[in-house]
Amino acid sequence: AQKVTQAQTEISVVEKEDVTLDCVYETRDTTYYLFWYKQPPSGELVFLIRRNSFDEQNEISGRYSWNFQKSTSSFNFTITASQVVDSAVYFCALSEPTDSWGKLQFGAGTQVVVTP
Amino acid sequence: EAQVTQNPRYLITVTGKKLTVTCSQNMNHEYMSWYRQDPGLGLRQIYYSMNVEVTDKGDVPEGYKVSRKEKRNFPLILESPSPNQTSLYFCASSSEGGGDTQYFGPGTRLTVL
Numbered sequence: 741a742q743k744v745t746q747a748q749t750e751i752s753v754v755e756k757e758d759v760t761l762d763c764v765y766e767t768r769d770t771t772y773y774l775f776w777y778k779q780p781p782s783g784e785l786v787f788l789i790r791r792n793s794f795d796e797q798n799e800i801s802g803r804y805s806w807n808f809q810k811s812t813s814s815f816n817f818t819i820t821a822s823q824v825v826d827s828a829v830y831f832c833a834l835s836e837p838t839d840s841w842g843k844l845q846f847g848a849g850t851q852v853v854v855t856p
Numbered sequence: 857e858a859q860v861t862q863n864p865r866y867l868i869t870v871t872g873k874k875l876t877v878t879c880s881q882n883m884n885h886e887y888m889s890w891y892r893q894d895p896g897l898g899l900r901q902i903y904y905s906m907n908v909e910v911t912d913k914g915d916v917p918e919g920y921k922v923s924r925k926e927k928r929n930f931p932l933i934l935e936s937p938s939p940n941q942t943s944l945y946f947c948a949s950s951s952e953g954g955g956d957t958q959y960f961g962p963g964t965r966l967t968v969l
Contacts, residue, residue: 744898746898771955772955773955775957777960783944783962783963783965784960784962784963785946785960785963787957787958787959787960790955790957792955831898831899833899835955836955842887842889842901842904842906842912842914843889843901843904843914843915844889844891844899844901844948844958846891846898846899846900847898848896848897848898849898
């Protein structure tokens with residue numbers, strides 16, 4: 741069963757609009773880590789953020805912000821004032837001790853298309 | 857520059873012809889992993905290694921082999937590739953387990969005809 745669900749397959753926005761990417765995860769562990777990665781058209785995977793399960797503070801980094809809510813098992817990602825360079829596939833991922841900490845479990849990804 | 861390198865970046869081969877994709881990291885990381893990326897499925901782990909000579913299966917290990925003879929290198933071996941192994945492959949490394957951030961190589965696009 742998929743442990744990380746990214747229900748949005750593709751989101752299209754016009755430049756300067758905000759876009760929110762949903763991520764819902766499933767785990768029985770109390771200690772776990774959540775990640776977001778960006779995959780631009782060039783194909784590499786770029787690390788964006790790592791959050792542990794004990795830190796529910798929202799985080800902001802420039803135009804990027806993350807909303808972690810344990811009560812709903814969600815770790816959503818918002819891009820404010822989107823730009824064409826934000827066009828990419830974004831992956832949410834989970835790391836939990838039942839997998840010997842060696843595995844990242846990825847969602848299917850959300851394709852973001854930003855048009856001028 | 858801290859990085860994970862993979863070679864080759866692109867490979868077209870035929871069914872049954874053994875191939876090796878190399879992976880090397882210069883960060884002295886303990887953990888290394890291989891993932892494959894397929895449309896609609898995200899990335900799935902093939903194998904991982906916690907240290908030299910210590911490897912374990914991930915979610916989709918069938919048809920693949922790995923070895924970890926040196927800390928920096930973690931090659932992926934396809935002894936008899938089949939068309940269903942056509943995919944985009946990523947190597948990753950992290951300094952330790954415990955949910956440490958994994959850093960990815962540039963990817964290897966493999967086509968098996």
